[in-house]
Amino acid sequence: MKPKQIFEVALGVVTSVGGFLEVGSIATAAQAGAMFGFQLVWAVVLGTLCLIFLIEMSGRLAAISHHPLPAAVRERFGFHYFAMPLLAETVIDLLVLASEIGGVCLGLQLLTGVRFFYWAVPVAFIIWLLLWRGTFSIIEYGVSILGLTTVVFIVAAAKAHPGFHNIGAGFLPTLPGDHKAQYWFLAVSIIGATISPYLVNFYSSGAVEDKWSEKDLVPNRLTAGIGMSFGGTISIAVLVAAVMVFHSRAISIDTYEQIAMEVTAPLGIWGYRIFGIALIIACFGAALELSLDIAYVYAQGFGWRWSEDLQPIEASRFTLVYTIFIFAGCLPIMFGIDPLKLTLFSMAATALILPLIVFPFLIIMNDKRYLRNHTNSVFANAVVCFVILLAAAMAIVAIPLEILGGH
Amino acid sequence: MKQRHIHVEYLLGRTVRDIDGRRAGRIEEIQVELSSRGCFVTGFVLGARGLLKRLSFRGIAPLFTPSLAANVQRRAEVVPWQQMDLNDPKCPRLRCRKDEIHTMPA
Amino acid sequence: MSKPQKLHLIRDVLDKLLVDRDNVPLGRVDGIVLLLRGEQTQPRVVQIECGMVTLWRRLSIRWADRTYRIGRRLGLRRQRPVRVDWSKIDNIGRELTLDVLAKHSPLLAGERWLLERVIRHIPGNGMKKET
Numbered sequence: 001m002k003p004k005q006i007f008e009v010a011l012g013v014v015t016s017v018g019g020f021l022e023v024g025s026i027a028t029a030a031q032a033g034a035m036f037g038f039q040l041v042w043a044v045v046l047g048t049l050c051l052i053f054l055i056e057m058s059g060r061l062a063a064i065s066h067h068p069l070p071a072a073v074r075e076r077f078g079f080h081y082f083a084m085p086l087l088a089e090t091v092i093d094l095l096v097l098a099s100e101i102g103g104v105c106l107g108l109q110l111l112t113g114v115r116f117f118y119w120a121v122p123v124a125f126i127i128w129l130l131l132w133r134g135t136f137s138i139i140e141y142g143v144s145i146l147g148l149t150t151v152v153f154i155v156a157a158a159k160a161h162p163g164f165h166n167i168g169a170g171f172l173p174t175l176p177g178d179h180k181a182q183y184w185f186l187a188v189s190i191i192g193a194t195i196s197p198y199l200v201n202f203y204s205s206g207a208v209e210d211k212w213s214e215k216d217l218v219p220n221r222l223t224a225g226i227g228m229s230f231g232g233t234i235s236i237a238v239l240v241a242a243v244m245v246f247h248s249r250a251i252s253i254d255t256y257e258q259i260a261m262e263v264t265a266p267l268g269i270w271g272y273r274i275f276g277i278a279l280i281i282a283c284f285g286a287a288l289e290l291s292l293d294i295a296y297v298y299a300q301g302f303g304w305r306w307s308e309d310l311q312p313i314e315a316s317r318f319t320l321v322y323t324i325f326i327f328a329g330c331l332p333i334m335f336g337i338d339p340l341k342l343t344l345f346s347m348a349a350t351a352l353i354l355p356l357i358v359f360p361f362l363i364i365m366n367d368k369r370y371l372r373n374h375t376n377s378v379f380a381n382a383v384v385c386f387v388i389l390l391a392a393a394m395a396i397v398a399i400p401l402e403i404l405g406g407h
Numbered sequence: 408m409k410q411r412h413i414h415v416e417y418l419l420g421r422t423v424r425d426i427d428g429r430r431a432g433r434i435e436e437i438q439v440e441l442s443s444r445g446c447f448v449t450g451f452v453l454g455a456r457g458l459l460k461r462l463s464f465r466g467i468a469p470l471f472t473p474s475l476a477a478n479v480q481r482r483a484e485v486v487p488w489q490q491m492d493l494n495d496p497k498c499p500r501l502r503c504r505k506d507e508i509h510t511m512p513a
Numbered sequence: 514m515s516k517p518q519k520l521h522l523i524r525d526v527l528d529k530l531l532v533d534r535d536n537v538p539l540g541r542v543d544g545i546v547l548l549l550r551g552e553q554t555q556p557r558v559v560q561i562e563c564g565m566v567t568l569w570r571r572l573s574i575r576w577a578d579r580t581y582r583i584g585r586r587l588g589l590r591r592q593r594p595v596r597v598d599w600s601k602i603d604n605i606g607r608e609l610t611l612d613v614l615a616k617h618s619p620l621l622a623g624e625r626w627l628l629e630r631v632i633r634h635i636p637g638n639g640m641k642k643e644t
Contacts, residue, residue, distance in 0.1 A: 436524065439522055502552075
């Protein structure tokens with residue numbers, strides 16, 4: 001690889017890390033660590049592995065066909081099919097966006113002491129302003145590089161000396177003695193939070209924005225593999241830190257403020273402040289990506305002009321979608337809905353729509369008209385089939401588990 | 408018959424019955440031919456195989472079973488336009504019996 | 514005009530992206546109109562159709578008509594779908610290229626309406642100040 005490509009991969013990896021960790025992964029991993037020790041590490045690993053494959057495929061599709069995923073779904077499956085993920089993503093992305101805005105507001109509450117719901121409108125306005133005035137590079141790199149502050153969780157986990165054999169044991173699924181419904185609810189939520197549909201769509205749209213071509217296939221593979229693995233490692237660090245702080249003392253997590261203890265206990269008051277900043281940045285970045293993602297899905301699906309690099313006057317409908325979306329997303333937080341409960345609900349709900357998002361991969365990634373001679377290998381197809389089955393199983397159990405274990 | 412306009416997208420997925428009322432299949436694809444005079448319909452692809460062909464199922468069929476791949480690769484059933492009655496687009500009918508269809512290459 | 518001789522209407526035309534001569538997106542092919550002239554005449558594709566009404570009707574004709582009636586009672590005007598003559602299609606490939614310019618196309622009427630009524634009144638929209 002040329003030095004320029006190595007730089008692009010490094011930047012891509014940083015972006016993936018920045019985009020990976022958001023309020024959902026933090027909340028679900030922390031809850032899992034506090035309640036079940038290292039027993040749910042496997043869920044983070046499984047979700048991350050699935051995400052690596054899906055991200056690589058969506059990047060490959062964009063690089064070869066210059067078609068982002070939603071456009072390919074509409075063209076290949078028709079409007080009847082496209083309408084289902086469109087509706088599902090609209091609802092779920094709105095819930096997740098509200099959770100992310102809640103995460104930013106909670107970070108601000110931790111740093112300032114001002115209650116989170118007062119921050120909802122100003123935060124939404126800043127998100128909108130950055131999209132209205134910013135370019136794709138600013139969103140992609142600027143916020144994501146700042147997102148590296150989430151590395152604080154790795155530092156906190158390492159300082160707590162958890163013992164690698166303990167973490168390693170969590171790679172294999174084991175059932176807990178009791179609270180089985182809550183265990184599976186958290187497993188589904190972790191996988192739902194990790195395989196976020198918006199990440200997949202955003203990545204393929206970003207590849208089109210960055211004008212990827214066939215020569216970007218290797219960087220794409222590396223970015224997906226290394227970037228997502230690094231992101232998964234931070235998620236595991238959140239879980240590990242939660243085990244060391246909460247599980248060992250038999251404390252359960254009921255509020256976001258408690259999660260801050262994960263880094264405050266090993267790192268002191270500075271850890272608390274860095275946690276607040278990391279939460280703000282990670283959730284702010286995810287909120288930007290989510291808002292852009294839903295505008296991408298609508299614009300690409302309906303054939304409108306779209307690009308974050310276009311001025312609002314050049315893509316009115318595209319900008320209108322994220323404008324409506326952002327202000328709708330801040331409403332639940334403004335009315336004081338508990339961001340932690342909203343996050344856990346949204347992550348489990350994401351599992352409901354995963355089959356709709358993953359199934360098209362099986363058809364599109366084998367279509368030579370889109371991918372020429374870069375269609376899926378037998379192994380990649382087997383992985384997609386596995387993810388579809390996993391997603392279908394999760395979709396079936398998500399609601400019953402929500403009722404039985406979602407409290 | 409007066410000239411009239413119908414929508415292709417509403418025909419998609421409609422069940423076609425033959426003159427005896429027997430089910431012949433769903434319309435899954437419409438074949439057209441372009442010439443200097445315009446774009447003319449040549450045939451209607453019926454049945455699940457038409458749908459699989461439209462979705463390029465051939466690409467993933469070997470994943471499941473080679474015989475399925477071969478089956479999808481076979482020519483889909485195409486009803487020539489002369490044998491399709493679209494007077495009522497909600498209930499398209501064949502102008503012949505199901506077994507009298509002169510299938511044409513897809 | 515570089516069109517292939519044989520086409521599959523659903524696979525190659527329906528739901529495909531429409532672009533103008535300069536590759537500016539104009540929307541997608543939401544519907545295709547056939548002309549029938551009796552039993553002995555070959556059905557002909559005469560127009561393609563774009564618009565939310567067409568899409569809504571594709572999901573459910575009954576519900577589309579019901580919402581139309583409710584809208585009419587509320588005094589809302591029905592947005593007519595835009596029809597484009599088949600002869601305007603210049604090329605059928607990954608996208609359908611129309612022999613039109615986006616600036617003048619009725620396909621972008623919604624985009625222009627939004628721009629004039631909403632976007633241009635919000636500061637920082639990228640519109641250069643008139644001198």
